[in-house]
Amino acid sequence: MPRRSPFRPSRPARRGLAAVTVALLASVAVGCGDAGELQGAGATPTAISPDKLWPDLTPASRPAFDIGEVDTEVVKGIKVPGGDIRKVDPVAVVREEITTHPGDYAQGTYAETARRMADCGRSGAAGSRCPVLKAYYRDLTGDGHDDLTLGFRQLPGKLTAVRVYTVRKDRLVQVMAYEDAVSGVELAGRSVIIRAPSEVAGYEYRLQWTWDQQQRAMLLTHDEMLRTGGRKYPPHPSASPTSTASAPPPPSRAASSSVSASPSASSSASGR
Numbered sequence: 001m002p003r004r005s006p007f008r009p010s011r012p013a014r015r016g017l018a019a020v021t022v023a024l025l026a027s028v029a030v031g032c033g034d035a036g037e038l039q040g041a042g043a044t045p046t047a048i049s050p051d052k053l054w055p056d057l058t059p060a061s062r063p064a065f066d067i068g069e070v071d072t073e074v075v076k077g078i079k080v081p082g083g084d085i086r087k088v089d090p091v092a093v094v095r096e097e098i099t100t101h102p103g104d105y106a107q108g109t110y111a112e113t114a115r116r117m118a119d120c121g122r123s124g125a126a127g128s129r130c131p132v133l134k135a136y137y138r139d140l141t142g143d144g145h146d147d148l149t150l151g152f153r154q155l156p157g158k159l160t161a162v163r164v165y166t167v168r169k170d171r172l173v174q175v176m177a178y179e180d181a182v183s184g185v186e187l188a189g190r191s192v193i194i195r196a197p198s199e200v201a202g203y204e205y206r207l208q209w210t211w212d213q214q215q216r217a218m219l220l221t222h223d224e225m226l227r228t229g230g231r232k233y234p235p236h237p238s239a240s241p242t243s244t245a246s247a248p249p250p251p252s253r254a255a256s257s258s259v260s261a262s263p264s265a266s267s268s269a270s271g272r
């Protein structure tokens with residue numbers, strides 16, 4: 001009797017394999033029928049190529065304004081014990097900023113913020129007057145260590161200052177600064193996302209800063225206006241001489257791309 005090849009099944013085995021194959025094909029066909037047939041998604045819009053405007057216009061070689069979008073600042077007077085940013089007192093960081101910029105706080109537009117710093121650390125109703133908000137910690141720079149996202153009210157207006165700090169060689173470094181009439185702040189990955197109300201009913205601004213390793217700073221990577229899904233914000237009233245002195249309006253959106261940590265450029269970001 002001739003020997004069967006070990007790699008070739010016998011005739012009964014082949015009949016069994018054929019039966020299994022038919023069963024599998026039948027089950028696949030039934031499964032496809034249950035999922036439904038392919039359906040068209042409709043007509044595809046015609047692609048329109050972009051039109052380049054003013055081709056004879058000489059391209060700009062440098063920005064018109066220095067908004068200091070990659071400026072950073074070492075916070076002097078604040079120590080970082082062991083390089084652990086969680087050991088830094090957020091209230092002390094805000095006090096240092098107020099001391100460094102007296103023209104904005106002690107004798108300036110946000111004098112109420114400076115006055116209420118005395119309430120920080122107190123209990124009860126007095127403590128609730130402290131303008132410093134809860135601090136949040138997350139690794140935004142990708143170095144494996146927590147960074148500090150800090151917010152505080154700029155009073156007597158309705159602005160909120162948002163700051164991001166990291167640690168370099170046991171020194172506290174501010175890598176992002178922005179203030180606006182903030183309606184929400186989120187941390188996502190290496191980004192800080194700020195939502196701010198718009199004067200256009202049913203829309204809001206969404207600004208996103210993302211850590212840039214090359215510049216070693218938080219850069220404004222997105223600045224867009226989005227629908228709010230039904231939320232409406234009333235337009236800002238016209239500023240009168242008295243209201244301008246007591247409650248400064250939110251900064252101009254044209255200045256929203258500044259993330260400077262330097263005194264001059266920080267003023268540009270807030271419209272001061």
